[in-house]
Amino acid sequence: MLHYQKEKMATEMKEGAVYCARCDSEMISTALPSYEYLEGHALSNVPAYKCHKCGNVFFTEQQAANMKQRTKTLVESTFGFHRKITVTGRSLAVTIPQELASHLNLSKGVTVKIIPSTSGFMVRKVKA
Numbered sequence: 230m231l232h233y234q235k236e237k238m239a240t241e242m243k244e245g246a247v248y249c250a251r252c253d254s255e256m257i258s259t260a261l262p263s264y265e266y267l268e269g270h271a272l273s274n275v276p277a278y279k280c281h282k283c284g285n286v287f288f289t290e291q292q293a294a295n296m297k298q299r300t301k302t303l304v305e306s307t308f309g310f311h312r313k314i315t316v317t318g319r320s321l322a323v324t325i326p327q328e329l330a331s332h333l334n335l336s337k338g339v340t341v342k343i344i345p346s347t348s349g350f351m352v353r354k355v356k357a
């Protein structure tokens with residue numbers, strides 16, 4: 230799923246210069262118009278090094294860390310489940326989708342913590 234792993238094949242040989250692992254040409258600093266660090270979550274204008282000869286793409290540790298952070302922000306802003314609040318007894322309740330529950334290994338009796346945030350709240354599993 231992480232494209233960065235397989236494309237990180239270049240080596241930084243002299244300071245400031247990056248050489249292509251495929252053809253050994255010096256790579257140039259550029260910005261990719263679009264790149265999916267995580268499949269299905271395209272980032273735009275992504276700083277990278279690109280080989281002008283063979284098109285190989287390379288990211289420095291810093292560039293990769295930056296992409297990872299941008300992707301995390303993107304995922305958090307776009308990913309989620311819509312739920313209607315229901316009532317159970319005298320409390321309001323939000324149901325957890327089955328696929329999410331099984332993915333997070335949640336079941337009846339598991340303790341979770343509700344953490345208020347600026348725009349609502351987060352629910353986090355309490356480690357046993």
Ligand SMILES: [Zn+2]
Binds near residue numbers: 250252254
């Ligand atoms: Zn190359």
